[in-house]
Amino acid sequence: DADVTQTPRNRITKTGKRIMLECSQTKGHDRMYWYRQDPGLGLRLIYYSFDVKDINKGEISDGYSVSRQAQAKFSLSLESAIPNQTALYFCATSDHRGYEQYFGPGTRLTVT
Amino acid sequence: AQTVTQSQPEMSVQEAETVTLSCTYDTSENNYYLFWYKQPPSRQMILVIRQEAYKQQNATENRFSVNFQKAAKSFSLKISDSQLGDTAMYFCAFMRDDKIIFGKGTRLHILP
16 A cells, blocks of 8 residues: 555646545654655645644745644645645655654645 | 755757756855755656755766756756666755755656
């Protein structure tokens, strides 16, 4: 079984809809991250969490929110989706040393 | 602010040849980590190699090696005896304070 899972893997939604992307991990890591990948821009950090009570904004947090429900679960929400949020979204985890991140398989989100 | 620059958007080489992907970064920090990640068509992010800035010795992982020039802030990836399975996007990344900054990527095609 994969160590970091993301659901859904693909999603098409309409402008204005609320959508949640979920991430779960079995690695026992404290740290979790959400990234967004756009063609030609690489990956950019949206939010990160170093433990259940610690949530931090990344480079591009506007229009997104997160919830760390448990050590193993970290969800990303788009309260009112817009077309320029169409992208590939990755969840990642790392241990307390933080020097290696393990990525989930990605969620491809399309907002029409 | 830290930045990571990959100056080669796309490259093609023949199978079995050696190829070098370039990466430069900008930071005022002295202790940090550098990474190369591979993203094949499956879109999974795979760690290829990691370099600690305090180590002068260049990291090597089988056919993959780096040329780390700290003073020049350069971190290139050399792939020897390239294989068709090396076809992928390659991202250079810099980590400090537990956050990773990615370059925009180099798309590498290995030609049969």
